[in-house]
Amino acid sequence: MHPARVRTASYVIRSRPGGPELLVFDHRDHPRAGTQVPAGGVEPGELLTEAALREVAEETGAAAVTLGAALAVQQSPHPHTGEPQITVYFQARTRETRDDWMHTVAGPDEDRGMVFRCFFIPLERAAGLLAGDQGEFVGLVR
Secondary structure: OOOOOEEEEEEEOOOOOOOOOOEEEEEEHHHHHEEEEEEEEEOOOHHHHHHHHHHHHHOOOOOEEEEEEEEEEEEOOOOOOOOOEEEEEEEEEOOOOOOEEEOOOOOOOOOOOEEEEEEEEEEHHHHEEEEEOOOOOOHHOO
């Protein structure tokens, strides 16, 4: 058995008069992937907090992101390989002013060149809109 793959996921929130909004993205070329929050693997020697901020930057390019508390830890099999994985969920804040934008991933990994449509949704609706089990801990966001 392989050791668990460690990942981070971030609920990036911005304040709005109508209530908090969550930063999400859709994959332009793979719509079946569903609406997601920034998430990805932790590199060897990388701190969890560094990985969380790196993934937000790589996948969304959002401005002025400040990482907050770790909210929860999820253990589940990888959806394609079945290998064990552990995901640490963080809360973060952004002062991003764009409502909707296209972002091309520039990271060094297999996501490089992917194009994501980034946008905000009301936090109160997020749990039911996120792909897979990414909405499991939205209720913990403050």
